Amino acid sequence: MATSQWTAAARAADGHLLPALRLHAISERLWVMLWLGVGLILRLLSFGRFPLREDEALYAYWARLISSGLDPMLERAAVDKPPLYIYLLAHTFTWLGPDEAVGRGLNVACSVLALALLWLLARRLYGPDTARWALALYALSPFGISFAATLYTDPMMVMWLLLALLAAAHGRGLFAGLGLGLAFAVKQNALLFTPLILALLLLAPPSRRPRLASLPPRLTAALVRLLAAAAGFYYVWFKVWQWDGWRILPAEIPSFWQQAWNSYGGLELLPLAEWPAALSAWAGVWRWFGGSAAGTLAL
Known part of the structure; x- marks a missing residue:
């Protein structure tokens, strides 16, 4: 008799709890859609407010050289950036036309995707409440808005970095390495995030099925993740240097890496x-x- 009463009480509790959970899930989705929409609108409103700066115009020129077929390997340009953003911008010009607004739209799309990735990352690390505030604050961020509708490399680099961090937070070493590699393939500064990505990989909970039975689960997970991350990053790293090696450069044009040092003026204490x-x-x-x-x- 007692057992049946407990069962009935549990069912009654479930009957009240499930609608509340569904309502909470719906409200969270609405919040995310609201702030993604706000972020998109604010970024679109910044279209055309400022003309292209020198670096933006240079990236557009490089992309135009590729899309027009005049210099598809950028062998006559002193390129100081890795190739991914430039070639994606070139393909966008090929598909939609070589227009300033087309280039700005590419980065706006990256910025909105970064909003969604930041929400997922914050939700994974800190829970839904913090994730909501992180999404709202980034949607309203003056820096995020002002950089979105530009032709700078930063919005795409940030998008790939957030993807790498999200993968690391889930213990996905291969995707974390690929994300970091793709961010590096956009801009060299992405390498500064390597310690943070590695820390998230090491702190993520171990897999339920460790692959090396002779080792403790956490150590096994750390080794597997680090090796997978290294493999993913090395693949993209190799492809970047392969592209640079295929370029037949005149004597006065160095590799993109050396040209970056020349452009920045070098580093010294x-x-x-x-x-x-x-x-x-x-x-x-x-x-x-x-x-x-x-x-x-x-x-």
């Missing part, structure tokens, strides 16, 4: 006497970390 001036210059940049001076102070 400043003498201590010059540190105060350098820190003062960096302070002028970091004051905009929060989108404005007030936002930076709030953060």
Whole structure:
């Protein structure tokens, strides 16, 4: 008798709980759709507000050289970026026409995808409540909005990095490595995220079926993930350098990697006497970390 009463009570509780869970899931989906729409609209509204800057025009010119067939391997251009973004932009020009708005639309699409990936990443790491706020804040981010409708490489690099981080948070080493590799194939700065991606891979819970039975599950998972990530990253890395090796360059044009060093002016350790001036210059940049001076102070 007691058992039947407990069963009836459990069924009654389930009857009240399931509608609440469904309502919560629907509200979460509506929240995500709302902020994805807001993010898309704000990014589309920035179309044409600013003309192309020097770097943007240069990337568009390189892409036009490829799409027109004049220089498909960029052998007469001093390219200082890896090839992925430039070639995707070139293919977009080929499919939709060599128009400034077409190039901006490619990065807007990357920025909106980055919104969705950030929500998934935050949900995986911190739960649905934090994920909602992360999505809303990034949708309203002045930096995110202003960079979206440009021809810079950053929106696409951020999209691939978020994909790599999401894969790492799920313990998917191969996809994490591929994502990091694709981000590097857009812009070399993506390599700075390597420690964060590796940390997420190592902290992700181990698989239920460890592949090396003689080792502890966590150690097994770490080894498998790191090897898979290295394989995924190396594949893209190899393809980038293969492209650069196939280019028949004149003597005055170096590889894209060397040209990047030339463009940035190289890296060196400043003498201590010059540190105060350098820190003062960096302070002028970091004051905009929060989108404005007030936002930076709030953060």
